[in-house]
Amino acid sequence: MAKSIAQEFTKGLWAEIPPFRLVLGLCPTLAVTKTVQDGIGMGIATTFVLLCSNILVSALKKVIPSKVRIAGYIIIIATFVTVIEMMMKAYTYELFQSLGIFIPLIVVNCIVLGRAEAFASKNGVVASAADGLGIGLGFTMSLGALGAVREILGTGALKGDVFGFVYNIPGIFGDAFQPFGFMVEAPGAFMGLGLMLCMLNLIGKK
Amino acid sequence: MGDYIVLIISCIFVNNIMLAQFLGNCPFFGTSKKMETAVGMAMAVIFVLVLAGVITWMAEAFILKPFNLEYLRTIAFIVVIASLVQFVEMFLKKSIPALYAGLGIFLPLITTNCAVMGACLININEEYTFLQALVASFSYAVGFGLALILFAGVREKILLARVPKPLQDTSIALVTAGILSMAFYAFKGMV
Numbered sequence: 001m002a003k004s005i006a007q008e009f010t011k012g013l014w015a016e017i018p019p020f021r022l023v024l025g026l027c028p029t030l031a032v033t034k035t036v037q038d039g040i041g042m043g044i045a046t047t048f049v050l051l052c053s054n055i056l057v058s059a060l061k062k063v064i065p066s067k068v069r070i071a072g073y074i075i076i077i078a079t080f081v082t083v084i085e086m087m088m089k090a091y092t093y094e095l096f097q098s099l100g101i102f103i104p105l106i107v108v109n110c111i112v113l114g115r116a117e118a119f120a121s122k123n124g125v126v127a128s129a130a131d132g133l134g135i136g137l138g139f140t141m142s143l144g145a146l147g148a149v150r151e152i153l154g155t156g157a158l159k160g161d162v163f164g165f166v167y168n169i170p171g172i173f174g175d176a177f178q179p180f181g182f183m184v185e186a187p188g189a190f191m192g193l194g195l196m197l198c199m200l201n202l203i204g205k206k
Numbered sequence: 207m208g209d210y211i212v213l214i215i216s217c218i219f220v221n222n223i224m225l226a227q228f229l230g231n232c233p234f235f236g237t238s239k240k241m242e243t244a245v246g247m248a249m250a251v252i253f254v255l256v257l258a259g260v261i262t263w264m265a266e267a268f269i270l271k272p273f274n275l276e277y278l279r280t281i282a283f284i285v286v287i288a289s290l291v292q293f294v295e296m297f298l299k300k301s302i303p304a305l306y307a308g309l310g311i312f313l314p315l316i317t318t319n320c321a322v323m324g325a326c327l328i329n330i331n332e333e334y335t336f337l338q339a340l341v342a343s344f345s346y347a348v349g350f351g352l353a354l355i356l357f358a359g360v361r362e363k364i365l366l367a368r369v370p371k372p373l374q375d376t377s378i379a380l381v382t383a384g385i386l387s388m389a390f391y392a393f394k395g396m397v
Contacts (some may be wrong), residue, residue, distance in 0.1 A: 010353040022377050027320045053283030058391045073318075074288055084246040085280065104280040108320040110232050176268035186226050194373075201372035 012134025018111050019142060019193075022135075022198050023112035028102050029143060030189040036159030041095045041149030043140025044163070045051060046083050047104050047133065051193065052080045054132030057120040072108070073116045081106045092163065103178045147203060150192050154184035210341055217345030223321050224353040226386040234354055237312070237377055244358030248351030250312040252344070254260030254294060255322050257344025258287050258296055262326040263336060283326055289318045321350050357386055 014151040016022055019029045033039040052094065056076050057064075064072040085103050089094040094187070106112065115135055151158055156177045158169040171177070182188045223229050239249040262283050263375070270276055295313045298306040316322060325346045329339040360382055370379050 023235065024232065024301075026235065027228050027324075030231060031228035047227060070317075071288055074284055075281070078284050082280050084278065101324060101331065104283075104327060105320050107280055107284050108318045108323050112319055113318055118284065140213055185391065186228070187227065187384045187391055190380050190384030190387055194377050196378065197377040198372045201374075201377065 001195050005126055006128050009130040009134040012136070012138040013141070016135070016139040017142060018135060019139070020197055022111070022114070024114050025109045025139065026193075027105065028109060029146065031194060032099055032102055032193075033143055033147040033150055033189065034154075034184050035151045036144055036147040036158060037095070037141035037162050038098055038135060040162050041092070042099055043136070043143040045088065045099075045103060046106055046112070046139055047136025048084050049077060049080045050136040050139075051117055051129060052083075052181055053077045053112055054120040055125055057116045058123060058128035060123045061121050063198070064177040064200055069121065070113075070117070071188075073121075077112050077116070078107050087090040110111060111135065120200065146192055146196060148189060149196065150183045154179045154182070154188065155179050210338075213226055213338060213341055214345045215344050215396070218349040218352065219390060219393040222353055222390050222393075223346045224350050225383070225390045226394075227324070227376050228349055229324035229351050233312075233315055233319050233321075233381075234350075234359060235376065236315075238354055238358040238361050238379075241355070241358045241362060243312075244354050246308055247312045247315075248354050250309040251319065251354075253309070254287075254291060254316050255325055255350075256343050257294065258290055258322050258326055258339070259339055259346075260336075260370045261290060263329055263334075266330050268337075279288035279330070283323060285389060287322055287326070291376065295338065298344040311314075319344070330342045339363055341393040348388055353386070353390070357383060360368070 012018075019025050025046075028042050030040040053076050055074070057073055060076075061071075081104060085096075085107070088099075088103060115132060119131050123131070148158070152172055156173055156179045158167060159172060160167060183192060217223075221345075223225060224231070232251055233251075237243045265282055265286055266279070268341075270279060270282060275282075284318055292311055295306075298309065298313075298375075325343055329342055333344055361379065364378060366383065373381070
């Protein structure tokens with residue numbers, strides 16, 4: 001046992017925070033971060049899938065033959081994605097609609113499969129759960145941060161409803177501010193993420 | 207006929223699967239460092255996406271819809287795509303070794319390429335007919351290939367430039383993709 005459970009958990013929050021340190025799962029990162037609400041919603045959905053699939057993959061690691069393991073992992077992941085898809089459709093329909101096809105696409109999110117293959121298939125259940133939860137929360141934080149940058153610059157306000165937590169901050173920069181519409185469009189997503197990555201590199205690799 | 211031309215232009219340029227819809231980013235950044243790998247990946251995606259688009263459309267129309275199993279769509283599609291990729295790989299290895307040598311290493315990567323799965327889901331959500339789904343899948347794949355090859359060309363030039371240290375590698379690639387995305391953004395409103 002090289003690392004304690006707490007270390008497995010906290011590494012996802014800074015040292016290996018996706019998608020900055022682990023450059024995986026870029027599609028949802030770029031696509032759903034128009035607003036903080038969508039970013040965090042997507043992050044929490046991914047965290048749920050990551051946690052459950054990590055636990056199950058780790059528990060079944062001796063049962064799944066190594067030749068067909070990828071197919072097995074994908075079925076496990078797809079099952080949990082279907083579960084969260086139905087839950088969001090039932091309880092948070094608005095969020096479900098604004099995330100659109102990116103919820104079923106969690107299946108092909110490389111972070112989830114990557115953690116199953118690189119971590120859960122080699123470690124115990126508790127360590128895998130800690131790893132899944134840590135990476136998932138790190139991902140949620142990144143999406144929230146990128147969403148905040150894009151929403152604040154792009155519309156000059158913050159507004160939304162994250163699983164019942166409602167917030168509304170209009171006119172952050174005052175009335176004279178002209179919204180920087182570029183940021184909420186497709187090119188702004190690439191630029192925003194690229195420049196945030198640059199800033200993280202400046203702060204320094206740990 | 208005109209409808210199909212509009213569909214093709216909209217799928218390749220206006221709703222470019224990579225630069226406007228953000229699908230297939232991982233292989234986009236992963237395989238664009240060299241022109242050679244970019245071309246290989248583009249070809250593999252065109253090949254698989256057309257097949258996957260057709261087969262998932264049929265699965266939806268003939269199996270999931272008649273039996274009211276739409277809620278199983280995510281699982282069904284990923285299984286179809288994964289087995290299709292495996293099948294294509296084995297078939298090419300046996301029958302067309304020359305093509306396999308070219309596409310070989312890119313094929314397994316395609317299973318987790320969200321461009322393939324995404325395009326299949328878009329076909330269903332937009333309620334395309336069979337022919338429309340076929341044309342749209344092909345156009346999406348061509349759009350992906352076009353963006354990938356253009357981007358690989360730009361990235362090879364970046365290698366020769368002096369990039370500031372914190373911006374190196376992925377960071378500058380993302381900013382460059384943003385500029386390329388701006389170019390494609392100009393097509394918006396055309397269709």
